[in-house]
Amino acid sequence: MILLLFLAWQAGRRAGLPGALAETVFVLTLFACVALHEIGHSIVARVSSVAVEGIVLYPFGGVAILSGPPPAGATEARIAVAGPIVNLGLAGVLFLALGSHVGESFLPGARLANLPESLFWANLILGLFNLVPALPLDGGRALRGFLAATMGHVKATRITGSIGQVLGIVLLVWGLAYNPWLGIIGLIVLLGATGELQRIQPMLIMQQQRxxxxxxxxxxxxxxxxxxxxxxxxxxxxxxxxxxxxxxxxxxxxxxxxxxxxxxxxxxxxxxxxxxxxxxxxxxxxxxxxxxxxxxxxxxxxxxxxxxxxxxxxxxxxxxxARIERSLALLKAITDRRSRPSTSPSRSPQE
Ligand SMILES: [Zn+2]
Known part of the structure; x- marks a missing residue:
C-alpha cells in the first residue's frame, strides 16, 4: 500500500490527478499479473503433486509457498518456467490485441489510454527478466533443475547461485549509479542467491567429510x-x-x-x-x-x-x-544461528 501511494504521488506530481489515477490502476493490474505468475507456479506444482500453502505478494514480486521438501530436478524446472510463461502469454495476448500500437513507446507515461501498452511491456519484462538463468530467479531454478540431473543438486545450486550473486552485484552497482529501483532488485537477487547457497552448506560439508x-x-x-x-x-x-x-x-x-x-x-x-x-x-x-x-x-x-x-x-x-542426521542437525543449528534464513527449510519459496 505504501509503495502504491508513493508511486501514485510521484505520477501525480508529473501528470496531476489523472496521472495518479492511471498509475494506481497500472500498479494494481501489474500486481494482478504477478499474482497470475504465482498461480502459474502453483498450478504446475499441484499437477506435479507438490502442495501449495499460499501465495504472498511483496512490494517487489510474489512468492508461491510450497510445502514439503523443495522440489528438485525436472519437477523444479517445470514449476519454475510456469510463472514466466504466464507473463509471456499475457504479453502475447496484449500484443495481438494492440496490433501496430505496441511499438510506439517503451513503458509509456501514466495515462489510462496507455494501460494495455504499459501492461504489454511490463509482462514482457517480467517474463524475460525472470527467465534469466540465475538464482533466485525462475530461470535459475529451471537451470538448476536441468543441471541437477547430470551433476546433482548441490553442484547445480553452486553454479546457478554464483550466477545470481554476480547478477545481483551488477544490478546493485548499476542501480546505485543510474536507477534506485534496479538497485533494490539487485539487492533482492543478491540476498536470494546467497540464501540459496547457504542452504546447501550442510550438504557441501557432507561431500567433504569422510x-x-x-x-x-x-x-x-x-x-x-x-x-x-x-x-x-x-x-x-x-x-x-x-x-x-x-x-x-x-x-x-x-x-x-x-x-x-x-x-x-x-x-x-x-x-x-x-x-x-x-x-x-x-x-x-x-x-x-x-x-x-x-x-x-x-x-x-x-x-x-x-x-x-x-x-x-x-x-x-x-x-x-541417525549419527549422520544428528551431526547435520548440529551443523544446521550452527549455520542457522549465523545466517537466520527468512523461511524455514520445509517451506520453499518460488519467486
Ligand atoms: Zn516466478
Whole structure:
C-alpha cells in the first residue's frame, strides 16, 4: 500500500490527478499479473503433486509457498518456467490485441489510454527478466533443475547461485549509479542467491567429510548365538558400546545398545539371542568414502546402518543414518544461528 501511494504521488506530481489515477490502476493490474505468475507456479506444482500453502505478494514480486521438501530436478524446472510463461502469454495476448500500437513507446507515461501498452511491456519484462538463468530467479531454478540431473543438486545450486550473486552485484552497482529501483532488485537477487547457497552448506560439508569422521568405533563383535543376558551384562560394563553380529571376517547385522535395553525390559518371556534382535546392515563402506556417498548407499539399501572397513578390509566400526542426521542437525543449528534464513527449510519459496 505504501509503495502504491508513493508511486501514485510521484505520477501525480508529473501528470496531476489523472496521472495518479492511471498509475494506481497500472500498479494494481501489474500486481494482478504477478499474482497470475504465482498461480502459474502453483498450478504446475499441484499437477506435479507438490502442495501449495499460499501465495504472498511483496512490494517487489510474489512468492508461491510450497510445502514439503523443495522440489528438485525436472519437477523444479517445470514449476519454475510456469510463472514466466504466464507473463509471456499475457504479453502475447496484449500484443495481438494492440496490433501496430505496441511499438510506439517503451513503458509509456501514466495515462489510462496507455494501460494495455504499459501492461504489454511490463509482462514482457517480467517474463524475460525472470527467465534469466540465475538464482533466485525462475530461470535459475529451471537451470538448476536441468543441471541437477547430470551433476546433482548441490553442484547445480553452486553454479546457478554464483550466477545470481554476480547478477545481483551488477544490478546493485548499476542501480546505485543510474536507477534506485534496479538497485533494490539487485539487492533482492543478491540476498536470494546467497540464501540459496547457504542452504546447501550442510550438504557441501557432507561431500567433504569422510566416513571416518563420523564412524562409531565403540563396537563389540558378538556371535549370532550370544544370549540377551550376555549382551546385557556386557552393555552394563561398557555403556554406549554397540554390537556388530557376526565374526571378524563376516558381519551379518547390527545391534544398538539401546535395542538390547529395550529387549530386556520387554515383558514377554522370550529371551532372544543376538541374531533375533539384530538389524540389517548396508553393504560395507570404506573409512575414506565421502559421507554423502555413504548416506546415499544406506538409503538405497533401505537400512539405517553400515559396517565400515579400513584400507586392509578390517572392521573399523559402524556408521548409522541417525549419527549422520544428528551431526547435520548440529551443523544446521550452527549455520542457522549465523545466517537466520527468512523461511524455514520445509517451506520453499518460488519467486
Ligand atoms: Zn516466478
Amino acid at each position: 566416513v571416518g569422521d563420523l564412524v562409531n568405533r565403540r563396537i563389540e563383535i558378538v556371535s549370532p548365538q550370544t544370549s540377551l543376558e550376555a549382551l546385557q551384562s556386557f552393555s552394563h560394563q561398557h555403556p554406549g558400546t554397540d554390537f556388530v553380529v557376526g565374526t571378524a571376517d563376516e558381519v551379518v547385522g547390527y545391534l544398538p545398545a539401546a535395542e538390547v535395553w529395550r529387549a530386556s525390559t520387554d515383558a514377554s518371556d522370550l529371551r532372544p539371542s543376538a541374531s533375533a534382535l539384530m538389524r540389517r546392515l548396508a553393504r560395507p563402506i570404506l573409512l575414506t568414502a565421502p559421507l554423502s556417498e555413504a548416506l546415499e548407499q544406506m538409503k538405497e539399501d533401505g537400512v539405517e546402518a553400515a559396517a565400515v572397513l579400513d584400507d586392509s578390509g578390517d572392521m573399523a566400526g559402524i556408521l548409522t543414518v
